[in-house]
Amino acid sequence: MAPLWDSEDDPDPIEIGTIGWLLVLARGVPLALLVFGGLIVLLLVRLVERPLCGLHRPVTPHITQFVCRNAFRILGIGFESSGELMREHGAVVANHTSWLDIFALNARKRVYFVSKAEVANWPGIGWLARATGTVFIERNPKQAREQTRIFMERLGVGHKLLFFPEGTSTDGLRVLPFKTTLFAAFFAPELRSTMYVQPVSVVFHAPKGQPDRFYGWWGDMEFGPHLLKTLAARRQGRVELIYHAPARVSDFDNRKALAAHCEEAVRHAHSLARLTP
Template identity: 35%
Template sequence: MTYLRVGTKGLRVISHLLVGLLLPILVIINGRGRWSRENLATWWHRVLLRILDVKLIVRGTPLAGTKVMVCNHISWLDIPVVAACEATRFVSKAEVGEWPVIGWLADACGTFYLRRGSGGTKQLIEAIDQHLGRDSIVFFPEGTTTDGSIVLKFQPRLFATAIETKRPVQPIALRFSRAADGTATAPYIGDDVLLDNIIRLLKHGAITAEIIYCAAIDPEGHDRASLAHAAHTAICSAIAPDSIRTLIAREARDSIAA
């Protein structure tokens, strides 16, 4: 029965991926502005979550208007979960744009790519600043994924976009339940392979994704580091308070060492 479920749902995932590959074409032929790139992406991600049996629970209040959203990072699933709730664009590492299929989908959704080196960061911030005049963005300031039990220190550089454009920052805390048999299927960490992770999701059955909107932070009076720290504290308070104590202890050790 498990193999039948995996096979059936696997075919549905493949079919939906093929539909996703058509999104750039829909954007191009959308002469009357009937569908925005972001709204098409929201629809596509909602359907993907249904196929994968990921139930979405939303807590807190999303801030209206243009904003900078930051999230803790657990899995590739973070993107469909947030995109199912927000018509927005994401910031991703440049390597994602080179992945087969996934890179095409990321391009279709209007993803901004963070390239290595200070020059790449400057160009990215300029592009995001222009976009924030119209719409919101999301990025994952940990820079890598975890199993969700902790939240790593936030890298401050992209918080400059909120300060320069005077857009509020809304921290978003994400967490995933285990499958019914106790397996942690959502985390995408270490040497995990995307195909293996998807098969694991299909094999072990339904899970719940919880998205928690924390109170928005006004960037006025903040520099990049303090804004990153405030966002980190908000997310940790919602799902991983131990991470706050770990960060404080690490900063104390660094201060003594200096």
């Protein structure tokens, strides 16, 4: 298991007053109905979709996208996106700030996340991940051949795979060095000539008057308190997605060169966007 990133400073204290708890109810109940209602609909549709279409998912990704788009409307968090979506076969890579990244990236583009295997056993999040077609893998170079097989299978039916090369979430104020392990699978002879990777910068802008790292979720921070803090915010901020030009894998000598290129694109745009009021 990859080590979790942690800040030198303790997380900001969470204070939820009377108005905050009213907002938790006003936003939390509709959000729960949206997420779990959408999950039930997705599972019912998948009962028909799976035997007819196998790995192809012509309907259920639209349900996921609908849920994620409307989750931001319920939360009151602004959502912005720029850049063209990749049309080529391949993967998407992004920096990782919070569980909110998953909603943001699904809201803009129908993708399938690549996640560490232990997430499948997490209560709640694991169920949602499995239902939406997440690919669970071991972050182990010895598993490279098996990862390549899984990626080929999913890419072969048109899935866009998405993973976080940092390997951990942060406070949202920085982009960590990209780990290169998962990039190795893209250099397999079966994939290299046709594979593209699109970098995406995910930038969270905190609510006015709140610390810049308001939406960050890192280290040993628990999900429940972070969710309550987000629901209770009197003012919300916004999330910004910046899609960069897809990189053709065959243009790079090795996984380290490709990872460095993607990291630089994500880091540069992330730094510039954070300076924007």
